[in-house]
Amino acid sequence: MNVIIGLSMLILGGLSAGTSYVPLKGVKGWAWESGWAVQGIVAWLLLPLLLALLATPHLFSVLHATPTATLAETYAFGFLWGLGGLAWGMAVRYIGIALGFSIATGFLSSLGTLVPIIAEGKWAATLATPSGRITIASIALSLIGITICGRAGWLRDKQGRSTFNFSKGISIALAAGILGACFAFGIAAGDAIKQNAIANGAAPQWAATPIFFVELLGGITVNLIYCIAMNRRNKTFKDYSQAASSKTLKTNYAFSALVGVLWYLQFVFYGMASFYMGPYSFANWSVHMSFMVVASNLWGYYYKEWTSTTRATIRLNTTGIAILVIAGIIMGAAGAKAAAIGNEAESAKAAKAVISQKAKV
Template sequence: MGTNPFIGVIFHWIGGFASATNFIPFRGIKRWSWEVYWLVQGFAAWIVTPIVLAYLFVPNVFGILRQVHADPTSHAIGYAFLWGALWGMGGLTFGLAIRYLGIALGYAIALGLCTAFGTLIPPIYDGSIHTILHETSGQIILFGVLVCVVAVAINGAAGLSKDREITPEEKAEAGESDYNFGKGIAVAIFAGIMSSFFAFGLKAGKPIGDIAKTQLLANHRLDLWQNLPILIVVLWGGFLTNFIWSAILILKNRSIKQFAGEPGYNPMRASHSSGDTLVDFDPLDASTYDRLAPKTLAANYVFAAIAGIIWYFQFFFYSMGQTKMGKYDFSSWTLHMASIIIFATLWGLIFKEWHGTSRRTKLLVSSGLILLVGSTLIVGYGNYLKAN
């Protein structure tokens, strides 16, 4: 289909919306511990959905993976898996960043750092940064990355201002009873750096995508799906890390029985005094103390699975957008991250995370949002110049 940066930006926006939205179903999960619903959503996001969609869109997808694995000169699968496992550490702590900072600020700080590292380190590593610096289109793209980072800094300032202004009661009303700016910033920094390794995994898996593209064209299908097999391998690595940590927490907290209906602690929209979710716990109903009702338990599985499926679609559309960006497809990472922060900020406004803050704080949030939108347009324009 060829290069089309405008369509690529649209795909990245859709992927960003999916990523920013995947935490919403978690709000419907009742009295499950974090490690329980995180493992359920992870299995849906990192194992089931990538395999199913790649199988549907890419001919002989498992044959492609076997071919790459059998090639003694190729280390694509091993490196893609390794980077995925390192990225998984960022995914683990990313959930905590959202818990401590809220959706809007947690996404902004973690993904801001993820943007800078994930965008710039790959071209620095392979040496293409020199070409980028000496071409007008490349300079415009890097300017767009800079605008994105500035926007993230403004969002961080807004979060610090918010922390000083709103009361504990207002934080609880917005679902942020665990809000902690200092702890959240530390976790978000680590999550952002480690999460950037996903971009490295996609680059390491490029030989897989090249073979998939050949197969797609040979079968008269769109090469838009060429990166779906890479996602399978990278996400296997991410799932391994998350599975190990979730299993450790399940054993430590003895929460394995929650899979069958024993109530647990849900850190999102939860009460500190009882550890029970505010939207589900009824102190006048003794039946809510001991076990989850079958319908509630089934709903928990559904909500967690939906969260995982929505999460995967961020990279489903990212992989398509990347194929449309042309030579400087490294900029896809900036577009993706900026889009996530844009929609996360909008969700934060919808859920009144900034309710009760001053006009100055709201102005900072609005300015950050406008700059983020501008950064995606600047990066898209730079790719358009290069494509033409």
């Protein structure tokens, strides 16, 4: 049951992430960097701090007790991830929600999931169990689905009837995916923060929130530096105080903030999933990324990003989405099987201990 709950959290997180950039379409009359700065402050500073304060007793004491090297490493990975997040937003701007998410996510999923397994020496142990092998297979299947979605998006733009800038956006999307994988590494680097939070009374399912706070401080740092530089270069500081009307100004702030809320919700769900997925939490990143692609492509259909392409290309993209959903279902089944086997093993171990104790008596 816990694994099913964990999988549900990952799905909700992926859907939230895949939807997060949609409200930017409601921002009118602002330069891109202005809306991006507002959503970044909400997503990468205010909400992480608020949730960390609510979920972690004595938050700043926890951080103070954490080795400086751990904080610095977590922040540094967040800074690198912030570069990727900035590139991700630009990629969506140039090649659309569907293709931008698909290409970037392909790199995020593969690097963010497989590298930690290899780096932590878990590869042999993972392949030693049937459920582990199924899990690895589901990760491979999700990568195939992501690749198919990316191929469909490439064909869409190659057919020459797209309003997006493929040649410019594709390189940015690749950079976004490579740098974005640093977030998974930052979570692993900040494990001591999580353990300190639990020791100070934080619930295990919420204990990752102070990690996110430290890591996202790195992310907001690089994004604000860029946005302020662009505001200065383009003379767009006036965006924050004026628009076509006072109503439009309020709407722009509301939509930009909503981007931040939806974006951060993915990590609320992701943090809870890490608690429930147990020994198979290494696969969280892949499942999360897969459903992010599902959501972003559905929004791409809704906003008619595919109406100018052929039916064959649309079918190819739909096939990729279906494969991603199947991969997520297989992942859940493998996790549930692993949990059942684990429970049976624990029950057998407990029964054996009782029998041994009685024999001694």
